[in-house]
Amino acid sequence: MRTTDQASAPSPSVLSGAHYLASPQVDAWIAGLHSAGEPDGPTAQELQSSFSWRVTRPIRAVRARERVALLKQRRLRFPPQPRTRSDGDRARVALEQRVRAVAPALLPSVGTAELAALPLERLLSELVQQVQSSGAKAELWLLVIAVSGCFPDQQMLFGLARDMVGVTGASAAQRILNHSAVWTIRYHAQLRTLRLVTDVPVVFTDQTAKFGFNSGIQRVTRQTVSRWAGREEFQLAALTDDGAGLRTLSLEEQGRVLDWQGDDDRDRDRDDRAEPDESDAELVVPWQTTFFIPEVPVGRGTDALAALTRFSRNRTVAIGYDTIPVSSGHLVHRGLSGLFVSYLSTIKYIDEIVAISNSTASEFVGFSEALATQGLPGFDVTTVHLPIEHIPADDGEPPVEPSLPVVLSVGSNEPRKNQLAVIFASEILWREGLEFSLVLLGGRGDKLYTDIPDAVAALRDQGRQIELRRDVDEHALAAAYRRARFSVFISLQEGYGLPIAESLAVGTPALATSYGSTAEIAAGGGCVTADPRDDRSVADGMRALLTDDALLDRLKAEIESRDDSTWEAYSDSLWSIVSPAGARS
Template sequence: MRYAADLITGLGDHVKVVKPPNGADMQQIERAATKAVMESWLHEKPDVLIVGGWPFFDLAARSGTMGVPSIFIDAGAVPHDGIPTAGLPIQLELRRIRKSTLPFIDRVLPISHFIEQSQTLGDRAHSAGVRTILLGSDHLRAPYAAEETADGGASGPIVQQVRQLRRDGCKLALCLGRYEPTGYKNSPSALAVLESIRHSLPATLLLILGTQQEVDVPEHLSSFVKLLGHPTDAELREIMSEVDLGVSTSRWEGFNLPLVEMQNGGKPVLAFSLGAHPEVAADPWFLCSDEKEMCRKAVAILSGADLPRIPFRNLAAFETKLPWRQTLSAWWEEVQSAASATTERSPGRRMTLVDVTNSAADGANSGVVRVTRQLTKRLQRNPQLDVVFVRWNAGGGCYELTDPDHGFLSSYGGPVDYPAMLVDPARRGAALERIMLARHPQCVLPPIMFFPEVALDGTNMLRLEWARRRGLMCSAILHDLIPVFHKTHCSDEVIRNFPQYLAALIRSDQVIANSSESLRALRRYVQEQKSSLPANLDAIWLPAQFGMTDRVKDPGMPDQDEVRILCVSTLEPRKNHRLLLAAFAELVRRHPARRLKLILVGNRYAGADSIVADVEAAIAAGLPVHWRQVLDDAELRGEYSAARFTVYSSLVEGFGLPIVESLWLGKPCICSNEGVMAELAREGGCLTANMSDVSSLVEAMERLAFDEALHCKLADEATRRPLSSWDDYAALVGDALYGLGNPDPGPAPLQRKPAPVEEPERTKVAITLS
């Protein structure tokens, strides 16, 4: 093959040469070609795009996003048998690119039914827009094929050498196609065929299109093999007219142009009965099952003995079988049809990497982890997003796929990471890099790195930089700034590490706060730090839904003989368990005749051993307190059902998920009369108290425990007030993620304007050549 620059540039004024970046791999070259061509469309957009393969697969798959239908003329990808080890990765990558892009190209026109059945349909995964159009065979007779004739191409030394061999009485067989010592071309087999022919016809010579450096001819055949180098098209046409027989020993062909070229000149060609050969051979007689049959038929043709008449009659008529005018007409039909069709701009799914490092490793289900699991389970089903779960590998300084066999991501109703199940555990990092290359080709938006968790291990900037190096936009959920503005409630370690987390968070492209309170705190922090806010800020309130549970509309009456009070909260300082225990002890003291029980559900917090000691001391002193630590959702649901009401004694929150979860399950809740918790309580179902005052909390618990009218009123409010579900929340977050950096998040179908009747508009076609 050769690139005729003068021929290409001579096609007109609208030829754009795309130079691949130095040192780029195949995928990077594809993306560079897409970028260069689409940028040129900002000035003048074509009506149709036609591509012939790499590096324009990505462009063809994405062109629909700009309202340009694409057509791919599919010549297939070569088989891998015999390919040198160094060349195999290129062919494997080409197959991967085909499979990831062909489903999104508007029309695919395979050059043979063999290519259609063996590759096109498999790579495309559907048959819509597929039409087989055979190539033409008469191009060597076309006027443009004779451009070299004036320079002596048809009468040059190579052609004269062949003519002299013919005058000397030699029988001439031409090995068709480029000579390849290895691989599917099976070129050395032609030498074995020659050797067998010469047993019957010693005067037979084999002509090979190659040089001494390319063809290793056995010494005993060196006198009977003539190497012709690389003749021009004009020379090749004359050579084909002079020889007696063409031989194609290829073990795979998607069409076989040399075969049809020679048949078009009325010369017989023998080939193996495989690939597309049955579609393009002049007659089935010229097809062979093996070398032995090929040798037998070659001897018959070269000697002229006992030749069947019908195959050669069909050979004589082959010239009219595959004219290029027929191929071009069929292609033009597809171009016109594509240009006149209404093209819907498919936005494509946006790849979203989700950092679930903590959720994949945490066996409990505290607030942030609970949010991550419930949210990402639903984002996984979002048709706008391709969600990929990742975890940070601190030792390797990189992200990798999760390990479903040794993790907790799917616990408590969390998402199941199916792709990670299929990956070799030792190659999770490499597998992630490969997955990132397979993002939806019709999504022109960059992928997203989504941080729904709080990382306090000091690696936040490393995680952000990893994403930036790969061209990802970054989005994060902000849960709270308690370690900044309420340091007395946090451990020294959290206070020390939190600024690093915030430094990375405000460098994200988008921050989604879990409440207006958290968003106000972020604005205050950035102002005090004299820093800058991310360009995209939003407050999307967390939902009330408890796990996967439907909302409880009729909670029923709890046990009248026992007042069970439930507190769901991690045992940490700001959750205020000491005050809760003191208030409960006072309640028990005031009502010794009543059966009261406080149920605590929550894991111990690192560095909060004193709180655990207080709980254990209260239990040891005989206070009716039961600490159930970590429960699964079914067990916790049972505790909610048995409780008369819940208490959330926290002093400060970014949101306060247990409050609204209690309301979702129809249980009134006592919470703080300050901050975001007071805001949550405002719409009903809650009784507020001063969580810094024991007597205030005792009074609230006393009223809700024994005032039936108040209890019924708050329970009714809890079941009636508007509360959002995880589906609602995930839909809003999904829209925010998809809309990040997207100037047109809701594209409408493009309607093509009909051409004016008085002056028909010429269809503009963009054609790519590799």
């Protein structure tokens, strides 16, 4: 919503009498959508760029010559092509539904009954007149969604706005139809319907809804939003498969967000994985409400989200996790830095970032201040620290005490987590004669980064007590923390440091990074800190925790006396920012 080029003009108190479009024009526009490409088939560009199209060219040439010969002999028979009512008529019904859904927002001074009495062509004419008279890109953004069935990106919106300069009436209406048709055809959007959301926050839960994994960002999203369910009103939304809009969630997707029961999507990386069925989904269009982004959208769909944050009349709020993919790009997957830039291009127009730590807040404040060089006002940054709360354990028999002390290192498979330093420090201590078992546990991370499994395999061949486990559920994670004498999380850079919080949540002391967000957590007690860039510092910290029982007892006492937040308090704090009352304040 922060923008310097978003005009705002009062809506007309009565209908203008504009009548720029006739029924044949709208019918011809709809017919053009179907002649350009069937709604359920590939576009012409997609078809012609396919492998099948190229390899069948000789066959198509032969068949074409055969058809020409038959035509000259008057022997070619064209099979009847029944025109089902479901093509053009259904597209017209969908178009009318979308237009009537946005009409009260664009013509707020016109009564509901009066709007309902207008035929589609007259209503479209009135909406074009309103958008032209106001000059507001926010209203143009909303009208384009209604006509095209897609969320425009910034370039499309600017292109259309420039094309309408100096033209009025029927010419302006036709240009809106023409520009919208490009997007409707490209994304097969003619049958989409629209839900305009004006009275409750819209919550962006794309990856959390579509996939079952539960890494840090998804865990924060689920723990927060699930606590709002049943007591607050909000609208969940995910990106359409083509990234050209926001849509409602299926019941299965809602369950993944609000009632997660574990990873139900183990085959998500398969090339033949079926896309979600969106046939019953509606477009979700926030208008003059709060659009909340608890995830980190990257790549497909961010162009449309950037236009939403820049031009729509919504208050936009996001959780800020970190800027590591750009501030420490050498530490993340080689493709993530490029994708993350699309996220920054989205949030630079946002109203408020809610950082998860003071360190993260500093990163986003720096980015916000840098936006002045682009003539942008930047955004507000507040901090709501993530909680440290008890992790549930399995009911039943307590875990069997291990024969050797267990050192646990939790983190995904990527260089930034610095688990190679943990492995090296462990080898130093094994050579000194200390006996313990090292367990490395976490997500799969970068598949091309094999240093960790390679090192584990090499040390196991030498008889070292080391184990690598991936993709464990919440109960197994809690049990692993409880079995450990202490945990080690010496990441080179973090937005928060969830494994430290998890370890403390079950009463297990931790060895943590001596700077940044993890140091913020460690300052509350229960931790020893080390410089993750200094192997000797890491080994010294692990040695002390392995050999000094008095130190361990003191750290456990510190954990008991910590005064930490809870997920309930965290979700309440976020709702106070996201809710309509928070928007008014």
